[in-house]
Amino acid sequence: MITAAMVWEWVIKSVIICLIMTIGFAYVTLYERKVLARIQVRVGPNRAGPWGALQPLADAVKLIFKEELTPATADKKIFFIAPIITVLPMLVITAVIPWGEAVTFGGKTFNLYLADSNVAILYLLAVTSISVYGITLAGWSSNNKYALMGGLRSTAQMISYELALGLSFVGPIMLASSMSIMDIVHAQSKIWYVFLQPAGFLLFFVASLAEVNRSPFDMPEAEQELTAGYHAEYSGMKFALFFMAEYGKMIAVSMIGASLFLGGFLSPVGFLSNIPVVGFLFGNGPHWLLLKVAAWLFVMIWIRATWPRIRYDRLMALGWKIMFPIGLLNVVITAIVIVLVGG
Amino acid sequence: MSLGLIFMYAALALVVVISGVGLITSRNAIYAALFLVLNFITVALLYIALGAPFIALAQVTVYAGSIMVLFLFVIMLLGAEQLPIAEPLRGQRVLGILLAVAFLAEMMLFVMLRGAPTIAGQAVSPEFSTPATIGMLLFERYLLPFEMTAGILLAATVGAVFMTRQPRPEHKSALPAVREEGQE
Numbered sequence: 102m103i104t105a106a107m108v109w110e111w112v113i114k115s116v117i118i119c120l121i122m123t124i125g126f127a128y129v130t131l132y133e134r135k136v137l138a139r140i141q142v143r144v145g146p147n148r149a150g151p152w153g154a155l156q157p158l159a160d161a162v163k164l165i166f167k168e169e170l171t172p173a174t175a176d177k178k179i180f181f182i183a184p185i186i187t188v189l190p191m192l193v194i195t196a197v198i199p200w201g202e203a204v205t206f207g208g209k210t211f212n213l214y215l216a217d218s219n220v221a222i223l224y225l226l227a228v229t230s231i232s233v234y235g236i237t238l239a240g241w242s243s244n245n246k247y248a249l250m251g252g253l254r255s256t257a258q259m260i261s262y263e264l265a266l267g268l269s270f271v272g273p274i275m276l277a278s279s280m281s282i283m284d285i286v287h288a289q290s291k292i293w294y295v296f297l298q299p300a301g302f303l304l305f306f307v308a309s310l311a312e313v314n315r316s317p318f319d320m321p322e323a324e325q326e327l328t329a330g331y332h333a334e335y336s337g338m339k340f341a342l343f344f345m346a347e348y349g350k351m352i353a354v355s356m357i358g359a360s361l362f363l364g365g366f367l368s369p370v371g372f373l374s375n376i377p378v379v380g381f382l383f384g385n386g387p388h389w390l391l392l393k394v395a396a397w398l399f400v401m402i403w404i405r406a407t408w409p410r411i412r413y414d415r416l417m418a419l420g421w422k423i424m425f426p427i428g429l430l431n432v433v434i435t436a437i438v439i440v441l442v443g444g
Numbered sequence: 445m446s447l448g449l450i451f452m453y454a455a456l457a458l459v460v461v462i463s464g465v466g467l468i469t470s471r472n473a474i475y476a477a478l479f480l481v482l483n484f485i486t487v488a489l490l491y492i493a494l495g496a497p498f499i500a501l502a503q504v505t506v507y508a509g510s511i512m513v514l515f516l517f518v519i520m521l522l523g524a525e526q527l528p529i530a531e532p533l534r535g536q537r538v539l540g541i542l543l544a545v546a547f548l549a550e551m552m553l554f555v556m557l558r559g560a561p562t563i564a565g566q567a568v569s570p571e572f573s574t575p576a577t578i579g580m581l582l583f584e585r586y587l588l589p590f591e592m593t594a595g596i597l598l599a600a601t602v603g604a605v606f607m608t609r610q611p612r613p614e615h616k617s618a619l620p621a622v623r624e625e626g627q628e
Contacts, residue, residue: 219497219576223497223501223505227508234513234516238516256513260514
């Protein structure tokens with residue numbers, strides 16, 4: 102039975118998730134600029150606050166005060182809602198990711214997730230498949246051929262890589278024999294799935310880079326070919342929303358990947374948790390998820406700093422002719438091994 | 445049923461009906477497609493409210509997330525956003541309204557004549573809609589229809605690949621031929 106207390110708990114958790122995603126987005130931009138700068142032997146943002154820590158705030162203030170232009174020939178309504186449609190999936194997608202074990206606080210037990218559903222993986226796929234719309238519509242409504250080409254490219258790319266992404270989910274689902282992410286995380290208490298599913302892990306990593314339009318698959322916004330792709334006509338806060346969606350999706354993808362393949366909030370050094378005072382740092386908890394997400398984001402930024410963008414036809418060939426067959430093969434081999442070993 | 449539940453179902457139903465009407469009355473094909481997406485997603489929410497999350501998420505992934513994206517893709521590529529004002533089939537609108545009224549009358553007659561349901565609705569266990577149950581049903585009880593659907597889909601895929609296959613060029617690439625002409 103649904104009680105008022107449960108509804109309030111859901112509302113508060115939803116607000117917390119939205120806040121984490123928006124604040125996370127702000128600091129991932131700073132993280133990326135800092136890491137890129139270090140890789141290129143620069144210092145990076147260091148003027149606003151200590152170590153440039155207030156840089157995201159300064160950027161936000163700047164973007165709010167920028168003039169917002171709407172092209173005269175644009176489709177006004179869709180031009181307005183496209184950035185909103187782009188941001189929504191990124192805000193809701195992490196609802197099924199658990200942050201940690203249930204905690205007891207003031208005599209009540211709180212689960213550290215918004216929803217632990219037995220269709221959680223399907224939910225992830227559904228939200229990913231919806232997230233194509235914002236970019237496509239932004240490209241179309243701008244009434245600009247570069248923006249339209251960017252939108253179409255991203256649609257084709259995201260549909261193609263969704264297949265490999267979906268197939269890479271199947272390995273963990275079969276090994277944990279559950280679609281709930283909490284069950285999948287708990288099933289990794291002995292060994293992380295990255296070791297049992299190396300092919301699935303690589304597939305997920307490459308497909309997720311393509312899904313969030315990150316380098317080397319950032320074809321939709323290739324500067325030298327398409328100026329800025331789907332958001333060429335956007336400025337001010339509307340542009341900031343696209344930016345927010347991109348970085349928020351990076352966080353979401355890292356959280357999903359860490360939960361499916363790297364043991365989520367489980368600690369790799371759980372045996373040390375009996376040490377007094379500092380033991381809780383070695384036990385399971387949200388801080389391990391945070392650490393894994395930070396490491397995952399670092400690799401994404403590292404790839405952006407070092408790899409050139411791949412050509413569009415090669416990108417499609419990679420998706421359909423290499424990743425899709427490998428994904429199918431991985432599913433078949435995993436199934437056979439599970440039957441032979443006996444679950 | 446509590447008042448809150450009735451209110452929720454009414455709100456969802458209202459969105460479904462409005463997006464359906466928007467779909468058939470928009471003059472712009474992109475708007476029509478977006479109304480259909482909204483319709484699919486709201487119907488999926490109704491499924492979740494009725495305790496069938498698997499079918500709801502499958503509906504969002506397959507219809508709203510894949511098929512409608514391809515629709516939008518084709519509309520944008522062909523530049524066919526503006527639907528023609530004149531009807532290609534004359535009189536279809538009148539016929540459509542007549543058929544709709546007939547259908548509505550039929551449904552109302554059915555509901556009124558049926559009276560009370562003869563078989564009491566069976567209570568379904570919460571396990572019924574889990575992915576595991578659906579998977580077992582598909583692979584055990586309905587294996588033959590499942591495999592037949594798979595065969596039909598495979599045939600359709602092969603057919604699509606065959607029809608869009610480009611004829612193999614005579615030369616490996618078109619460039620050497622151009623260069624020969626230039627030399628002459």
